[in-house]
Amino acid sequence: MKLMLLLTFTALAVFDSQKRGAHSCPDLCSCSFQLLGAEVVCSQRSLTHFPLKGLPSNTTRLSIQSSNLSSITASHLRAVPLLNRLQLYHVNLINLTSQLLSAVPHLDTLDLTGNQLAHLPPNIFKHGSLHDLVLKNNQFEKADAAWFPKNSSLTWLDLSGNHITSIPAALLQRLPHLQDLDLSDNNLQELQGDIFKSLHHLETLNLAGNKLSSLRPATFAQNLRLKQLFLQENQLRELPATLLQSLQHLDLLLLNQNQLQQLPAGLLDGRKSSFQIILTGNPWECDEKMEYLWKWLTVHPENVPFLEGVICDSPKTLRHQPVRSLTEGQLGI
Template sequence: MVFITLTVSALCLLPQCALALWACARACPAFCTCTQEKSCSVLCDRSGLSILPREFPCEASSINLDKNSLKFLSERAFGTLPSLRSLSLDHNNISFITPGAFKGLPNLVELKMAHNEYIRYLHTRTFTGLKRLVRLDLANCNLFNMPDRIFLENYALKELFCFQNNFRRIPGALRGMENLTHVYLERNNIEAVAYNSLLGLGNLRYLNLQENRINVIHDLSFQDLRRLEYFYLNDNLLSKLPKVAFKGLSRLKMLNLGGNQLTNVSRFWFSNLVELEVLYLDRNCLVYIEEGSFENLTSLITLHLNSNNLSALPFPVFEPIYFIGRLYLFRNPWECDCSLDYLKEWMESYKLVRDIPCASPSSVAGLDLSEVVFARVNGSCVDPGDLNLTTMPSEILTTTENLFNSLLSKLLQQELRDEMGNGTESRRNATRLDPANALGSGVKAEDSSQSLVSVLVLWIVSCMTIGQLDVDFLFWLMTGA
């Protein structure tokens, strides 16, 4: 009795941190390591365990059981651990969790059970007693659904990771979870978003539904997501959207609709997204963007329109986002005619966009829009296709020929006068010009003029075709001569 008293007294004289270290190590399970830094951590990962240890240190704040061969969790599987805040069971072979398995863990904040491919079913009372649970990871299991009332006691839950399962619909268990801020449901088999799928999620800030099979979104499906900021709907099967699909998402900062089957963009879709900064519409089948589609996106910084079937981007569509920071337009069959002249000027002014390959007209096909020089006639842009020798408008060709004839006629007359008056000897010996010679000289001059006109017209048209000649300058030269 005296010995025991002395031992307890000696323990009481130990510093508090040393006492905690001793207590943590004293009950450390076999095949595990227990460390005491700021708190007691139990490390049992990669230990070849097929069943749970019988007990853990009651002071444990975190337990890591990753990458073992655990198959079954019985009721109160971990006993009573009032200090436990983090429990990780990733990469095991768990197939069944008894209702109440986590009872006795009243302060658990994080529970990780990802990569347990044999978990196909969860009981309504699986997570009972976890009233302070904030983060739950069930990713990469084989869940087909979850009971609607499974989170009835988990009203503190904020982050739910359920990606890469087999859900065919958004679990009804999410409805009414007003404290949820992050939901990860990517890479499931979800086919539709019903009008009531996400009701009551007023504090949700992050929602990931990418890489599912969503082909239908009902009207007002997202109306309760008033604080949503990041929304991933990319890589689904959407070919159309309701007009008011995103109504109410006034705080949305990023929307990803890439990798779907959308063929047009409606002016109603984004009308309420006044705080949107990044919009992905890449990898769709877009051929048309309705005027006014981006009208209210006053905060937009980045727009992805690459990898679609767009051939034109009319200025009234682009004008509201004229001061955007980044614009991605590559991998589209752009028709580089005068309708994109404004875009080329914008590219040159702001240096924010490049790689816009031209698919047509044939005279500029393969060039980048930045390399195309748009010719002008009387101040008006002339499409590169209209400068082709076979398709050049007759009025442009005729006007060019007439001006060249006038210019060349003046030049030849001046040359003839110079020859006739060249040198004092010529003036002394040639008192009269032979009419026949004069006529012959005139015929030769005319033939020469016609030949030279043809050559010059061909030269100017060629220069205009490749965008190397300013037509306004040419007209000034000819009319001013």
């Protein structure tokens, strides 16, 4: 009987300890407790170490922001085996280990925005079932296919705001489930002709803020589900007439702030009624080669936000005049 009472009290003590542990909260952090797990947010500059003490064991979301954490290891993450969302935002990370995610097999989202990462070890993202990965505003000069396993489950990859000069086709071949790819604000100067051919589920592609001067006709030929294409703030001088031919679901195309002088005949044919295109900030040459775009703007003004900002750059006699307002005589047609 005494043994039974002892075992009962021991079990109750363990249960009580676990319960209190699940509802504790680390210093310099705030915690919210829900039925399916705890959410922990740590955003104090004075935080210099991973907040192990008091970290709820049932934490499913952990966000460490604007601190001086500087390092994190797999042993830290073993304290939160149920984690499905991890944000390490502006915490001065420089290096990560290849086994970092091995202790969090349920991790769905990893956000490493605003750190000092320039290199990552091979196979770092082979663990768990990552769907969303954000590597925005780091120091990467290249992206390595070896980071990912073959047939990765990733659906969203954000590599924006780095110093990447090229994207290897081998990397994207390992990410066949991607729906959203952000490569904006890098140093891309050229894209391989078939770079995106394995991305059959791609819906949003952001290439804005790079140094692209041209695109091959078949660049997006295999991306049949593409809905949003961001090409603004590049150095595009011309576009192939068949560039958008396969993109029957395209809803939004941004071409503003490039070096386009005209659009080739047929480029915008067959667009959906909901299609929107932004064309401002280009040096449009208003001569007979402008006929196609002029007619398209006249027929589809509702598809062009900031229509009055689509203005001639040359000849001098027409400079600053809205393209839509031109006459056949002015265009010489």
